[in-house]
């Protein structure tokens with residue numbers, strides 16, 4: 250994997266690729282794990298040349314969040330990208346990304362407001378802005394995003410549609426540890442005890458889904474079941490548990506609709522998120 254720091258150099262190389270082939274792109278913040286690796290391998294399998302980016306984007310972190318202590322390990326990340334078969338690592342300096350006097354922002358409306366948008370004011374403005382900037386630096390491509398960050402995926406799909414961005418967005422199912430915990434760079438913050446407790450988040454999602462599969466379709470009952478499971482774990486402090494429409498992210502109030510159940514919770518120093526698709530019993534043709 251060749252590491253590139255300059256946006257103009259990246260664009261030049263990828264423009265040459267595009268003369269004959271398709272570019273795959275995987276944006277990340279580094280501290281790479283098997284979830285990122287899955288996105289990278291998919292990109293490598295589906296495109297002629299693949300680039301991953303590593304940029305810890307200050308704009309998407311709120312005051313008091315973990316921007317300063319976010320894990321950074323470029324050498325380990327380069328090894329993982331090398332093994333995944335990615336051709337280029339784009340790792341720009343903050344100065345190349347945010348020029349002096351920077352004052353432009355991308356705001357995606359309604360989709361940005363609930364869930365993570367409500368819990369982290371300004372977060373999706375930061376995400377949409379950096380992702381559009383990265384798309385401009387990379388150029389037309391197929392871009393890969395994890396369903397683990399479901400709202401982010403929907404916000405980016407919306408932005409690409411609304412702003413005629415020449416990028417095809419592909420979502421990738423959540424990659425989990427053996428015990429179900431969704432892989433995340435932030436899992437590194439967990440103590441041994443907290444790490445043992447953390448899978449309860451996924452267990453709560455599974456419990457709600459299995460209730461729905463057994464015909465319990467009242468949204469409140471499903472939310473209560475998830476809350477009950479989380480409360481059994483004293484180390485887990487839920488921030489929200491929500492049942493939302495997959496397309497609009499509005500709360501699901503009608504029983505029996507397909508929905509995303511999303512959870513955000515504090516576990517020690519980590520703030521973890523996860524989600525699952527919940528379908529009523531008569532509409533489960535494909536797995537998620």
Ligand code: AMP
Pocket residue numbers: 276277278279284285287288393394395396397398421422423424425431432433434
């Ligand atoms: P991050 O480095 O956390 O910003 O994530 C970069 C990309 O990897 C995003 O599209 C995430 O949704 C995706 N991602 C992170 N964790 C996972 C996971 N466990 N499974 C699948 N995709 C993931």
